Amino acid sequence: MAKTILIIDDDKDWVRMLTMRLEHTGYQVEVAFDAIQAIAQTIDLKPDLVLLDIIMPAGGGIGVLENLRVNVKTFNIPVIALTGRSDKQTKEAAEKLGISGYFVKPVDMDELLEKLKEVLIKK
Amino acid sequence: MTQKDKTKEEFIEEIRLLQKRIAELEAVDTERKKAKQVVKEARKYAESIVETVRGPLIVLDAGLKVISANHSFYQTFKVNPGETKGRFIYDLGNRQWDIPKLRTLLEDILPKNSAFDSYEIEHDFETVGPKTMLLNARRLDTVQMVLLAIEDITERKRLEEELKLADELKSDTEMKSKFTSMVSHELRSPLGVIKEGVNFVLEGLAGNINNEQKDLLEIVKRNTDRLGRLINNVLDFQKIESGKMGFDIRENDINEVVLEVNKAMSLLAKEKGLDLVVDADDSIPKIRLDKDKIIQVLTNLVSNAVKYTEKGNITIRTKQEDNTVHVIVQDTGAGIKAEDMQKLFCAFEQLDSTRDKKKGGTGLGLAISKEIILAHKGKIWAESEAGKGSAFHFTIPKKLERRKKIGEILIEEGKITGKDLKKALEKQEKQK
Numbered sequence A: 001m002a003k004t005i006l007i008i009d010d011d012k013d014w015v016r017m018l019t020m021r022l023e024h025t026g027y028q029v030e031v032a033f034d035a036i037q038a039i040a041q042t043i044d045l046k047p048d049l050v051l052l053d054i055i056m057p058a059g060g061g062i063g064v065l066e067n068l069r070v071n072v073k074t075f076n077i078p079v080i081a082l083t084g085r086s087d088k089q090t091k092e093a094a095e096k097l098g099i100s101g102y103f104v105k106p107v108d109m110d111e112l113l114e115k116l117k118e119v120l121i122k123k
Numbered sequence B: 001m002t003q004k005d006k007t008k009e010e011f012i013e014e015i016r017l018l019q020k021r022i023a024e025l026e027a028v029d030t031e032r033k034k035a036k037q038v039v040k041e042a043r044k045y046a047e048s049i050v051e052t053v054r055g056p057l058i059v060l061d062a063g064l065k066v067i068s069a070n071h072s073f074y075q076t077f078k079v080n081p082g083e084t085k086g087r088f089i090y091d092l093g094n095r096q097w098d099i100p101k102l103r104t105l106l107e108d109i110l111p112k113n114s115a116f117d118s119y120e121i122e123h124d125f126e127t128v129g130p131k132t133m134l135l136n137a138r139r140l141d142t143v144q145m146v147l148l149a150i151e152d153i154t155e156r157k158r159l160e161e162e163l164k165l166a167d168e169l170k171s172d173t174e175m176k177s178k179f180t181s182m183v184s185h186e187l188r189s190p191l192g193v194i195k196e197g198v199n200f201v202l203e204g205l206a207g208n209i210n211n212e213q214k215d216l217l218e219i220v221k222r223n224t225d226r227l228g229r230l231i232n233n234v235l236d237f238q239k240i241e242s243g244k245m246g247f248d249i250r251e252n253d254i255n256e257v258v259l260e261v262n263k264a265m266s267l268l269a270k271e272k273g274l275d276l277v278v279d280a281d282d283s284i285p286k287i288r289l290d291k292d293k294i295i296q297v298l299t300n301l302v303s304n305a306v307k308y309t310e311k312g313n314i315t316i317r318t319k320q321e322d323n324t325v326h327v328i329v330q331d332t333g334a335g336i337k338a339e340d341m342q343k344l345f346c347a348f349e350q351l352d353s354t355r356d357k358k359k360g361g362t363g364l365g366l367a368i369s370k371e372i373i374l375a376h377k378g379k380i381w382a383e384s385e386a387g388k389g390s391a392f393h394f395t396i397p398k399k400l401e402r403r404k405k406i407g408e409i410l411i412e413e414g415k416i417t418g419k420d421l422k423k424a425l426e427k428q429e430k431q432k
Helices: A012-025 A035-045 A061-070 A088-097 A109-122 B008-052 B071-077 B089-095 B100-112 B154-202 B211-241 B254-271 B291-307 B353-359 B365-375 B406-412 B418-431
Strands: A004-008 A028-032 A049-052 A079-083 A101-104 B057-061 B066-069 B115-125 B129-140 B145-152 B250-252 B275-279 B287-289 B313-320 B324-331 B379-384 B390-397
Touching: A004 A012, A004 A035, A012 A028, A012 A109, A012 B154, A028 A035, A035 A061, A049 A061, A049 A109, A061 A079, A061 A088, A079 A109, A088 A101, A101 A109, B057 B071, B071 B145, B089 B100, B100 B115, B100 B129, B129 B154, B154 B211, B211 B365, B250 B254, B250 B291, B254 B275, B254 B287, B254 B291, B254 B313, B254 B324, B287 B291, B287 B390, B291 B313, B291 B324, B291 B365, B291 B390, B365 B379, B365 B390
Parallel strands: A004 A028, A004 A049, A049 A079, A079 A101, B275 B313
Antiparallel strands: B057 B066, B057 B145, B115 B129, B129 B145, B250 B287, B313 B324, B324 B390, B379 B390
């Protein structure tokens, strides 16, 4: 059965590109454009993996990550961070909360797809 | 009536009155003497206060002539008592005290208010230089005097200025780094979208494309990659300038680095008809360096070599020296003019701008490479002659100096002996 990936990112153009690429690769893709949608969707859909943009204006991605980690329904869903932020503090904050990968935009698509395969096989 | 007619009684009365008069006068005289003494003591008291006060104090008469000044005044303004007492305040120190603002205080303000505090005067004195002072002035009508107490706030003002500058610098720096992370995010996101969109279409996933469409999209892709590199360069440079570039130093094999760069750049070289050759010394041991950053440096040197060489080859050579590992990127290109050698590693300098309009770039590559090599405590330089190709060299020390312990530094500087250190350590151990 196809694995489900939830993309959490407020950049609609980027989300469209990423969705096309992931669906073409054979994944089922769902999207959430803000923090509130993000948490609700994660609980509802129970995706196999979450691709999260750490920087989102209203309620930054780190907040979403925190929420996912403390919620008993979502705490063990693997999260890969995709972000324009390359600074050390953001990376460390995310790693502290537990992420399976950290990619800085613009993303090397081949590397990302490799990583997805890697993480989802472990499940 | 004659004298003889005055009775004895009248005489005695007159004498008695006279005696009384004399006694009264004597009493007044004593009083006066006492009063004089009191005044003397009061004056002494006032003078000792004036002398004890730590700030400069000066006392003027109603005509603005100096009655006295305290030791602090003489010291602070480098005038001597001989030249001060009895002189007009404005004449002091050879008319150095003829200050318009002081005139305003003494001649306009003080007559109207018997007291005025914290009056600020800035003045460049010939003898003691620029000073900023706060004055407290009092007009004492009963004794016809004017008191001036001066506080020298020159130093304080200077520190306030410095603090203000430091604050501004700090917020400047903070703003710069906020700018950097914002720019990095804002510029990179759309770039990622463009890249993906173009790739998708190029792969035929949005329908078949003809050759012309393919060509055009390849051009778009190339330039998107170029844009990405430019953004990275500018941000790298910003990071280096602000000291925020982090290094991940580990044991690495320099020849591995060379092979990786060779692999990445060989296609580019081939496209231009150039040979990319590697001449590596196998005996080189692993050394401590940041692999990604050195790859960045070598990539920069090789891509420059490819850019500026029209035919022939580019050689990457590694060799071991006594204390360093030495890497050379040699090309058979046009070489660099003597006058341009100086500008090579400077930021934003590009040589031969007419030629470079096609070559592109920000002129930051070598500047960044230089900073990376310097951070490794290495050296980077170029050797070239116009028409004879160029060789870019860099060295990295084999052993990064390990951080000395405080004890070692103190012994080196002769501040303590080895014996002292040993004793101190033993004591510390016992106390644990």
